[in-house]
Amino acid sequence: MKPSILIADDHPLVLKGLQDFLIEKDSNIAAVAKNGKEALSLIKALQPDIAILDIQMPFYTGLDIAKICKDENLPTKIALITFEKDQTIYNEAISLNVYGYILKEFALDEIENCIASMIEDKPYFSPELSDFIASNNDSKKIDVLTSTEKRILKGIAENKTAKEIGEELAISSRTVEKHKRNIRIRLEMDSKSTSIFLFAKNNYKFL
Incomplete structure (x- = not known):
């Protein structure tokens, strides 16, 4: 069964273009x-599998909606579209x-690949954006990691669980967690799980 998709954008031409394209692809x-208010209301009412949201919209931005969905444990997976190449965002x-x-x-060009990746429960980021982010990060920090730590970091970037990474490397999930702690120490990261994931995603091409 094809995933249900919601599209939201406050630019009529962009909204129609995305809608027409996906209809043509039989989505x-x-x-x-x-706008963001309509999008959030529809997400709560319909709980579509995927919501493709413009970041900048009236009432609620795409990021606002993503935060509400996370806080309220809504099952809809969020994809954001934007013109901005911004590290903070x-x-x-x-x-x-x-x-x-x-x-x-x-x-x-990328929306089909993004949707296909989301269906498989894997994040998708525009290659152009990933290259831009990577160019603004200190990839040399990776040199302090062991080969096993690099492989674990790559698995983290691919959104794999400790169990999945452990199965690939023939080690226990507990050992994977120990390596993750060591990675944080080597890279002088804080204890938040997002820190190591951000570093892994931003430097994926160097792993």
Whole structure:
């Protein structure tokens, strides 16, 4: 069964373009919204599998909606679309468990891949954005990690659980957690789980 999708954007032409494109691809469009208030109301009422949201919208931004969905444990997976290449916004999106982050200029080229990735429970970020973020991070820090730690970091970036990473490396999930603690110490990170995930995502190409 195809996932139900909600689309929200306050720019009529962008909204229609995305809707027409996905209809042409035979996607299951559950609803469309022209602002954040409508989008949030529809998400709560319909609980679509996926919501594709413009970051900047009246009433509620895409990030506002992502935070509400996280706080209220709503099952809808959020993908954001934006023109902005902004490290701070990107980091906030990651901390809110956003599953997709697409630059509008590449939206029609990437939206299918994003949806397919989200269906498999894997985050999708525009390659152009990932390259930009990586270029603004100190990838040399990775050199202090062991080969096993690098493989664990790669698994973290791919949103894998400690159990899944452990099975790949033939070690226990408890050992994976010990390695994660060591990685945080080596990279001088705080204890928040998002810190190591952000670093892993931002430096994935170097792992």
